[in-house]
Amino acid sequence: xxxxxxxxxxxxxxxxxxxxxxxxxxxxxxxxxxxxxxxxxxxxxxxxxxxxxxxxxxxxxxxxxxxxxxxxxxxxxxxxxxxxxxxxxxxxxxxxxxxxxxxxxxxxxxxxxxxxxxxxxxxxxxxxxxxxxxxxxxxxxxxxxxxxxxxxxxxxxxxxxxxxxxxxxxxxxxxxxxxxxxxxxxxxxxxxxxxxxxxxxxxx
Amino acid sequence: xxxxxxxxxxxxxxxxxxxxxxxxxxxxxxxxxxxxxxxxxxxxxxxxxxxxxxxxxxxxxxxxxxxxxxxxxxxxxxxxxxxxxxxxxxxxxxxxxxxxxxxxxxxxxxxxxxxxxxxxxxxxxxxxxxxxxxxxxxxxxxxxxxxxxxxxxxxxxxxxxxxxxxxxxxxxxxxxxxxxxxxxxxxxxxxxxxxxxxxxxxxx
Amino acid sequence: xxxxxxxxxxxxxxxxxxxxxxxxxxxxxxxxxxxxxxxxxxxxxxxxxxxxxxxxxxxxxxxxxxxxxxxxxxxxxxxxxxxxxxxxxxxxxxxxxxxxxxxxxxxxxxxxxxxxxxxxxxxxxxxxxxxxxxxxxxxxxxxxxxxxxxxxxxxxxxxxxxxxxxxxxxxxxxxxxxxxxxxxxxxxxxxxxxxxxxxxxxxx
Amino acid sequence: xxxxxxxxxxxxxxxxxxxxxxxxxxxxxxxxxxxxxxxxxxxxxxxxxxxxxxxxxxxxxxxxxxxxxxxxxxxxxxxxxxxxxxxxxxxxxxxxxxxxxxxxxxxxxxxxxxxxxxxxxxxxxxxxxxxxxxxxxxxxxxxxxxxxxxxxxxxxxxxxxxxxxxxxxxxxxxxxxxxxxxxxxxxxxxxxxxxxxxxxxxxx
Numbered sequence: 001x002x003x004x005x006x007x008x009x010x011x012x013x014x015x016x017x018x019x020x021x022x023x024x025x026x027x028x029x030x031x032x033x034x035x036x037x038x039x040x041x042x043x044x045x046x047x048x049x050x051x052x053x054x055x056x057x058x059x060x061x062x063x064x065x066x067x068x069x070x071x072x073x074x075x076x077x078x079x080x081x082x083x084x085x086x087x088x089x090x091x092x093x094x095x096x097x098x099x100x101x102x103x104x105x106x107x108x109x110x111x112x113x114x115x116x117x118x119x120x121x122x123x124x125x126x127x128x129x130x131x132x133x134x135x136x137x138x139x140x141x142x143x144x145x146x147x148x149x150x151x152x153x154x155x156x157x158x159x160x161x162x163x164x165x166x167x168x169x170x171x172x173x174x175x176x177x178x179x180x181x182x183x184x185x186x187x188x189x190x191x192x193x194x195x196x197x198x199x200x201x202x203x204x
Numbered sequence: 205x206x207x208x209x210x211x212x213x214x215x216x217x218x219x220x221x222x223x224x225x226x227x228x229x230x231x232x233x234x235x236x237x238x239x240x241x242x243x244x245x246x247x248x249x250x251x252x253x254x255x256x257x258x259x260x261x262x263x264x265x266x267x268x269x270x271x272x273x274x275x276x277x278x279x280x281x282x283x284x285x286x287x288x289x290x291x292x293x294x295x296x297x298x299x300x301x302x303x304x305x306x307x308x309x310x311x312x313x314x315x316x317x318x319x320x321x322x323x324x325x326x327x328x329x330x331x332x333x334x335x336x337x338x339x340x341x342x343x344x345x346x347x348x349x350x351x352x353x354x355x356x357x358x359x360x361x362x363x364x365x366x367x368x369x370x371x372x373x374x375x376x377x378x379x380x381x382x383x384x385x386x387x388x389x390x391x392x393x394x395x396x397x398x399x400x401x402x403x404x405x406x407x408x
Numbered sequence: 409x410x411x412x413x414x415x416x417x418x419x420x421x422x423x424x425x426x427x428x429x430x431x432x433x434x435x436x437x438x439x440x441x442x443x444x445x446x447x448x449x450x451x452x453x454x455x456x457x458x459x460x461x462x463x464x465x466x467x468x469x470x471x472x473x474x475x476x477x478x479x480x481x482x483x484x485x486x487x488x489x490x491x492x493x494x495x496x497x498x499x500x501x502x503x504x505x506x507x508x509x510x511x512x513x514x515x516x517x518x519x520x521x522x523x524x525x526x527x528x529x530x531x532x533x534x535x536x537x538x539x540x541x542x543x544x545x546x547x548x549x550x551x552x553x554x555x556x557x558x559x560x561x562x563x564x565x566x567x568x569x570x571x572x573x574x575x576x577x578x579x580x581x582x583x584x585x586x587x588x589x590x591x592x593x594x595x596x597x598x599x600x601x602x603x604x605x606x607x608x609x610x611x612x
Numbered sequence: 613x614x615x616x617x618x619x620x621x622x623x624x625x626x627x628x629x630x631x632x633x634x635x636x637x638x639x640x641x642x643x644x645x646x647x648x649x650x651x652x653x654x655x656x657x658x659x660x661x662x663x664x665x666x667x668x669x670x671x672x673x674x675x676x677x678x679x680x681x682x683x684x685x686x687x688x689x690x691x692x693x694x695x696x697x698x699x700x701x702x703x704x705x706x707x708x709x710x711x712x713x714x715x716x717x718x719x720x721x722x723x724x725x726x727x728x729x730x731x732x733x734x735x736x737x738x739x740x741x742x743x744x745x746x747x748x749x750x751x752x753x754x755x756x757x758x759x760x761x762x763x764x765x766x767x768x769x770x771x772x773x774x775x776x777x778x779x780x781x782x783x784x785x786x787x788x789x790x791x792x793x794x795x796x797x798x799x800x801x802x803x804x805x806x807x808x809x810x811x812x813x814x815x816x
Contacts (some may be wrong), residue, residue, distance in 0.1 A: 019665060023636075024227075027330065027333070027394045027395065027397075027398040028330070028333045028390075028391045028394040028395050028398070029333065029391060030329070030330060030333070051387060051390070051391065053223060104329070104330070106398060106401045106402055106405065107405075109328065109329075109330070109398075109402050110402050110405045110406055113327075113406065123725075123759075123783075123784050124721065124784040124785075125642070125716070125721075125759055125782070125784055125785035125786070126639065126640070126642060126716070126721070129639070129640040129641065129642070134761070135761050136759055136761070136784060136785070137761075147327075147329055147340055149338070149339050149340070149341075170329070171327075172327050172328040172329055172340060173328075173329035173340070174329070183663060186640075186663070187640045187641060187663065190639045190640040191639065191640050193639075194639040194640070194718060194721075197718045198718055198721050198722050200405065201718065201719075201722045201812065202722055202725065204408055204816055228431075231534065231537070231598045231599065231601075231602040232534070232537045232594075232595045232598040232599050232602070233537065233595060234533070234534060234537070255591060255594070255595065257427060308533070308534070310602065310605045310606055310609065311609075313532065313533075313534070313602075313606050314606050314609045314610055317531075317610065351531075351533055351544055353542070353543050353544070353545075374533070375531075376531050376532040376533055376544060377532075377533035377544070378533070404609065408612055432635075435738065435741070435802045435803065435805075435806040436738070436741040436798075436799045436802040436803050436806070437741065437799060438737070438738060438741070459795060459798070459799065461631060512737070512738070514806060514809045514810055514813065515813075517736065517737075517738070517806075517810050518810050518813045518814055521735075521814065555735075555737055555748055557746070557747050557748070557749075578737070579735075580735050580736040580737055580748060581736075581737035581748070582737070608813065612816055
């Protein structure tokens with residue numbers, strides 16, 4: 001049902017979703033994913049409540065910037081992700097961003113429970129995986145915000161904390177990151193998940 | 205040999221069994237799985253003694269509520285799981301439950317050896333993976349009961365301890381959980397196994 | 409080149425070898441595997457020096473009880489495993505044993521470095537995976553012997569230490585176990601590797 | 613575009629690259645790999661910036677000893693790896709070496725952050741996976757050098773430190789190793805990564 005121009009994006013997003021599932025970064029029905037549609041103001045997003053190990057092309061739907069499901073994709077039980085508002089807010093904040101991804105790994109969840117307000121990573125080559133980083137000799141800050149079932153509260157908690165960040169952690173919940181295209185956003189996920197696994201081992 | 209109405213259930217259960225095997229949650233011949241048959245009072249269950257990495261459609265059999273193998277499935281060496289009584293007891297206790305699953309992971313086994321009588325999980329988004337939980341702001345209690353080769357003893361130990369629980373751990377043995385359909389029960393397994401891995405890392 | 413009666417055994421052994429490789433229990437060219445041939449006094453065994461992630465049917469060869477490669481399998485560079493003497497000694501010791509398997513996992517290697525002379529496992533349901541164990545309420549002893557490049561030394565060190573054991577660890581080197589058929593021996597490998605992972609986490 | 617003599621090498625290298633990706637040793641666009649071409653003074657190498665989980669035959673290119681991309685492989689955006697100079701320097705240093713591999717695992721990264729100037733491994737059977745080692749009774753030294761975005765600095769830091777070594781670690785960055793052919797170099801990667809995982813667990 002996607003336009004032929006959107007089909008390629010949907011398929012590339014689907015491949016990333018399968019990759020994350022195999023890596024154990026999307027247990028059960030957790031996590032959600034989106035990419036801008038070629039139609040301005042529209043987004044391709046994972047629908048709510050799907051087992052990510054069985055996620056299929058048909059589980060991607062088209063929404064507008066208010067999170068409304070496009071009539072062509074409306075069907076009984078089809079809802080956009082409960083966290084749609086975070087995706088659309090990030091697209092408004094970052095016009096150059098084409099893709100927003102949210103994973104939910106054991107390592108990210110465990111690290112997010114630290115009493116600190118942010119994670120700081122420094123001196124690791126993998127930091128070059130984050131857009132614009134040309135060296136390992138820098139400190140990357142990943143903000144941690146409290147979890148809430150009210151997306152507005154999460155967005156308020158992010159206020160003023162995203163400057164210079166490539167993503168954020170929601171406490172006990174997981175990682176959001178984004179990129180100028182699907183490949184960049186996927187690279188950010190892999191980079192952060194690698195950093196999380198290193199950090200967990202370095203702390204223990 | 206299943207009725208055509210039962211074939212779909214058996215195939216969906218088989219897919220979940222393969223998923224758990226790939227995740228390393230069913231070493232060797234451990235673990236067992238069942239789903240209600242479309243025939244009232246009958247159950248589709250994994251037969252005893254099968255290597256779960258080679259488990260096949262033919263290893264699912266039909267039993268009645270007393271654990272007797274349906275004559276159509278009887279063959280030399282075909283027995284229902286040694287833990288069949290736990291499955292049938294749970295179906296009697298929960299008429300709305302359609303599927304009972306038992307995994308045996310390293311993380312679950314290790315945590316079950318705690319001297320505490322139960323595990324308590326709180327504040328994690330993944331808790332919403334358990335049926336009826338609409339928020340992370342709750343405490344989920346997972347009872348731990350002593351292991352026994354006598355299923356009656358395990359069932360007695362569960363007496364009065366399942367109120368509000370979505371599953372239980374048998375000490376040194378693994379996890380039981382259930383759901384209103386196969387998808388729900390599988391989601392519960394993934395949720396608990398994720399919680400176990402987080403908890404193990406948070407404790408170390 | 410195997411007799412048709414031997415082909416099934418070779419293929420079943422090959423499937424187990426691939427399973428162990430995927431589990432990360434046979435890094436690089438480590439580990440070796442054998443099964444009795446249907447010809448008395450002959451054995452099907454993995455040849456030496458093969459990358460286990462690329463191990464193929466053609467890498468299984470026929471040897472006699474002295475470790476000599478059957479002429480039909482002799483070719484330049486084809487040697488039986490350096491540890492062939494351990495396999496043939498175990499077959500002499502246990503006439504009822506049909507299959508000998510040796511894996512080399514991280515968990516087994518790390519645990520084998522303990523200063524203790526043996527590992528003891530108790531109270532875990534998975535112990536029933538070892539032949540003849542009908543309950544978790546027992547203590548299973550796994551001897552650890554010093555490593556040597558001289559198989560005679562390893563065999564001497566085992567003298568008098570295998571009574572009641574289902575396998576042994578060579579220090580810094582890995583696990584040997586066996587069974588009445590390939591399925592039993594594979595179940596023993598999975599049981600021990602599960603025990604190793606539990607034990608490592610219980611110790612930390 | 614490779615000569616038919618080079619195609620087999622490229623395909624074997626590709627298989628190793630896929631193997632490392634599945635093992636989680638090449639997150640995102642990290643890592644690089646090369647093998648000598650059958651044309652003297654030429655090398656087949658992974659091009660820069662490719663997601664290693666999607667690495668394809670077309671991502672292998674031909675370069676000369678100065679790191680210049682062969683005109684037949686030049687296309688917009690095609691660059692040799694940023695670390696090409698390390699590969700070509702190793703080929704100059706070791707005329708018998710046919711293959712140079714660089715992985716970037718969590719375990720290697722974490723261990724490389726030790727304040728020590730080198731890792732020492734001793735007494736483990738897996739050490740025989742490193743070319744020329746006939747026993748576990750030796751000590752293998754793996755130098756650690758500081759990371760830099762200037763390959764010349766890394767090469768200078770290696771000066772005089774490679775005697776007797778089969779590889780080296782760059783701090784916070786990962787492992788380089790090599791071999792007389794692709795199979796040997798791959799075996800070295802697997803050997804070191806196994807050693808890293810053992811060492812991490814032995815230290816904790």
